[in-house]
Amino acid sequence: MNDKAENKAEELKGRAKEAIGNATDNEQWQAEGKAEQGKGNLKQAAEKVKDAFKSGKD
Numbered sequence: 261m262n263d264k265a266e267n268k269a270e271e272l273k274g275r276a277k278e279a280i281g282n283a284t285d286n287e288q289w290q291a292e293g294k295a296e297q298g299k300g301n302l303k304q305a306a307e308k309v310k311d312a313f314k315s316g317k318d
Contacts, residue, residue: 264307271300 278293280286 264304267300267303267307269300271297271304274298274300 274293274296276293277289277296281289281291281293
């Protein structure tokens with residue numbers, strides 16, 4: 261799997277974990293879900309920057 265897909269999967273996994281945490285009032289899962297979403301979003305942003313530099317060099 262490529263980095264972009266892995267990063268999106270991490271974000272989606274975090275959303276699911278947060279939703280389960282919300283449904284069950286599990287604060288730990290809520291926090292872990294938010295953290296995973298943040299990591300996934302940050303990595304996706306880094307990929308976009310990398311792509312922008314690649315296209316700018318062409």
